[in-house]
Amino acid sequence: MASDPTAKDQRQPSQQIESVKIFSYPKVIFLWPTMVFALICGTGMLIVGDLETTPEPPVTPEAVEVVQAAEEGQGEGAQVAEGQVEAEQVAEIEVPPPGARRFSSWQNIFGAVFLIVFAVNMMVMSLDFPRFTLIAVILFALTLTFLLLYLASQGVDFLSPLTALSRHLYFAANAGFFFAIAFIQAVMYAIIWATRYLDYWEIRPNEVLHHHGPLSDLDRYPTIQLKFSKEIPDILEFLLGLGAGRLVLNFSTNDRVVTLDHVLFINSKEDQLKRLMSQLQVRIPGQEV
Structure with a gap:
């Protein structure tokens, strides 16, 4: 039919x-990853708290008394000698360097991650990456990674300078800063969507x-x-x-x-x-x- x-x-x-x-x-619409990570880092800062103060090495009350007695010239010789031994024991207590603790803190991790995402985002907006250029960049990054691994296997120590440098790096911001960045971008995207x-x-x-x-x-x-x-x-x-x-x-x-x-x-x-x-x-x- x-x-x-x-x-x-x-x-x-x-x-x-x-x-x-x-x-x-x-x-500017390609900056949305920065807004997303600003919200993530701001939420993380609400959980872990604001900036962390540099920790001070622990000092016992006995050591303080011994130091005061030695400065004033009081006390018997045996007590001074005993106080010196206690002071040396206090000095031998291993305390992590303040820089190392600050670098590994959550405040610094959130700040560093946000800056890395922002830097990559700006690079994407500043440069054009056609297909062949992107493949060349990936191959170069892989080659550099294998080269560094080979040098490390041959005994070349390039991590120590980076570790020493990391103790002087500290990127931190409170939750209000991250939320302000995300809010500004959200308002900007709303205006773009409304005026299109x-x-x-x-x-x-x-x-x-x-x-x-x-x-x-x-x-x-x-x-x-x-x-x-x-x-x-x-x-x-x-x-x-x-x-x-x-x-x-x-x-x-x-x-x-x-x-x-x-x-x-x-x-x-x-x-x-x-x-x-x-x-x-x-x-x-x-x-x-």
């Missing part, structure tokens, strides 16, 4: 795309609309002979920015090229545009297409 053409026509509209809206976001409709593109089967300006100014372009291409100039931004990429619109009718950077879900937008362009139909009066 032949299929019902009416039922087929009823299924087609549900699969059609009426329009595709394309938003171009600023590059001030400048965006809408592609329809028969025309392309450019909405811009606070009063919703509108520019119209024909969809006929519209060409578009997708580019992923930075693979790290693609991973951090929810599949962000670059979309290039080429209007052959007026020789205009529009470049839209940092378009989220670029693969999905490309698929929608392909389906939209495939729906483009031309009807001639008196004929059925």
